[in-house]
Amino acid sequence: MKIRSLRARFAIWTTLLILVLMTGFGTFVYFNLSRSLTSAVDDSLIVSAAQAVGGLNIQDGYVTIPEALSAEENTIMALSERGLTVIVLASDGKIIQTVGPFRDTAIDPSVTLSNNPQGTFLTLSDRVEENDPLRAYVLPVLDNGKAVGWVQVIQSLGPAQDALNQLLTALLLGGAVLLLFAALGGYFLSARALEPIDRITQTAQQIAGGEDLSARLDLPDNGDEISRLAATFDAMLARLDDSFHRERQFTADASHELRTPLTAMQAILGVIREGERPVGEYRQALDDLDEETNRLRGLVEDLLHLARGEADKDLVSENISLTNLLGDVADSLRPLVEAKGLELIVDVPENLTLYGDTDALIRLFVNLIDNSIKYTEQGRVTVAACNEQDMVIVNVVDTGIGMQPQHLERIFDRFFRVDLARSSGGAGLGLAIARQIVRAHNGRLDVHSEPGKGSTFTVSLPN
Numbered sequence: 001m002k003i004r005s006l007r008a009r010f011a012i013w014t015t016l017l018i019l020v021l022m023t024g025f026g027t028f029v030y031f032n033l034s035r036s037l038t039s040a041v042d043d044s045l046i047v048s049a050a051q052a053v054g055g056l057n058i059q060d061g062y063v064t065i066p067e068a069l070s071a072e073e074n075t076i077m078a079l080s081e082r083g084l085t086v087i088v089l090a091s092d093g094k095i096i097q098t099v100g101p102f103r104d105t106a107i108d109p110s111v112t113l114s115n116n117p118q119g120t121f122l123t124l125s126d127r128v129e130e131n132d133p134l135r136a137y138v139l140p141v142l143d144n145g146k147a148v149g150w151v152q153v154i155q156s157l158g159p160a161q162d163a164l165n166q167l168l169t170a171l172l173l174g175g176a177v178l179l180l181f182a183a184l185g186g187y188f189l190s191a192r193a194l195e196p197i198d199r200i201t202q203t204a205q206q207i208a209g210g211e212d213l214s215a216r217l218d219l220p221d222n223g224d225e226i227s228r229l230a231a232t233f234d235a236m237l238a239r240l241d242d243s244f245h246r247e248r249q250f251t252a253d254a255s256h257e258l259r260t261p262l263t264a265m266q267a268i269l270g271v272i273r274e275g276e277r278p279v280g281e282y283r284q285a286l287d288d289l290d291e292e293t294n295r296l297r298g299l300v301e302d303l304l305h306l307a308r309g310e311a312d313k314d315l316v317s318e319n320i321s322l323t324n325l326l327g328d329v330a331d332s333l334r335p336l337v338e339a340k341g342l343e344l345i346v347d348v349p350e351n352l353t354l355y356g357d358t359d360a361l362i363r364l365f366v367n368l369i370d371n372s373i374k375y376t377e378q379g380r381v382t383v384a385a386c387n388e389q390d391m392v393i394v395n396v397v398d399t400g401i402g403m404q405p406q407h408l409e410r411i412f413d414r415f416f417r418v419d420l421a422r423s424s425g426g427a428g429l430g431l432a433i434a435r436q437i438v439r440a441h442n443g444r445l446d447v448h449s450e451p452g453k454g455s456t457f458t459v460s461l462p463n
Contacts, residue, residue, distance in 0.1 A: 014182055085098070085102040101156075401451070
């Protein structure tokens with residue numbers, strides 16, 4: 001069965017990880033202690049065997065045990081009292097003396113008769129009723145380099161095995177308790193860690209259910225991944241909220257702008273239908289209808305241009321002579337300048353080139369220059385360009401009415417028009433289209449304006 005809860009899976013994985021670590025650690029401790037205990041027993045057997053050999057007599061190649069020594073002076077008896085079993089063997093393997101609790105333990109002749117001067121260790125299993133393994137050490141008794149006997153010292157590994165069993169029990173019980181706490185702690189910690197995720201889910205469900213984009217998580221900034229995720233989620237919601245607000249505002253403004261010429265056309269037609277009119281009134285009505293039709297067509301074209309610009313970011317880029325392009329745009333708009341009694345100055349260096357879309361750039365500079373002409377009643381409009389490092393800078397400067405500082409933040413919004421500009425008849429889409437074209441060319445469009453002193457639009461494009 002697949003566990004769907006992330007908390008439960010986190011707790012299980014935490015528990016399994018701790019189980020693996022504890023198993024490895026416990027195994028290391030167990031076998032390390034086992035080696036240490038066995039090594040301690042072996043060291044004790046070596047010392048005891050050496051003491052036993054030191055208490056023997058060697059005469060004419062035979063091993064004998066002193067009989068005149070008291071029990072306190074007899075090394076072999078002293079070792080026996082310490083729980084060790086000592087077996088003394090003659091050169092032919094016969095037992096000379098055996099003392100200790102395991103004196104009846106069978107002796108392996110092949111080990112007993114070993115001539116290894118360093119001695120030989122042997123683990124004896126299943127030799128006693130208690131089933132505790134025995135550790136034996138056989139040390140040859142040497143006379144002029146020749147083995148004339150052997151001493152075998154035996155000690156039970158029961159105490160060491162008991163220590164290992166106690167350690168194993170402690171590891172198992174402690175591990176079980178630790179795993180239980182690890183599982184509970186992992187579930188609790190994961191629940192706390194994932195609480196912001198639950199809040200994000202609830203907020204997303206709230207938005208999906210009621211389309212309320214104003215909801216925010218507002219989690220404290222702890223500097224961790226969850227805080228960054230929550231901050232990113234809030235920022236995304238803010239952008240979506242702003243985007244939807246702009247779209248709703250755009251829809252409302254577009255409906256209003258489209259309704260205005262249609263209403264005017266309907267009113268004109270209604271007046272004409274009321275009765276017979278002079279020919280001059282019919283002509284005037286047709287002129288008014290033509291004006292409203294042109295206004296409606298221009299608005300629809302601007303809206304379609306904005307829609308195409310958002311849906312398709314690919315431009316037909318080519319190497320363009322910006323010198324010729326700006327000159328041609330200025331010449332096409334010069335009649336408007338002369339009609340208002342203004343001066344149009346074009347200051348563009350020779351052989352200024354740019355890589356971009358010709359039609360889009362023409363529309364960009366037509367919108368900017370036309371916008372400056374509309375809002376300039378006297379003075380001049382200047383178009384200046386230069387090359388700065390890897391950027392082409394084009395400034396469109398006018399001496400017009402200028403704008404208030406609070407209007408500069410919204411001047412590039414769709415359908416935005418300051419109060420003084422409403423007499424121009426524009427729909428407020430020209431600058432929005434201009435900014436869209438500049439962004440499509442990976443450039444930047446800035447504006448600086450002072451009321452009564454004019455405005456400067458700066459286009460920065462990569463060359």
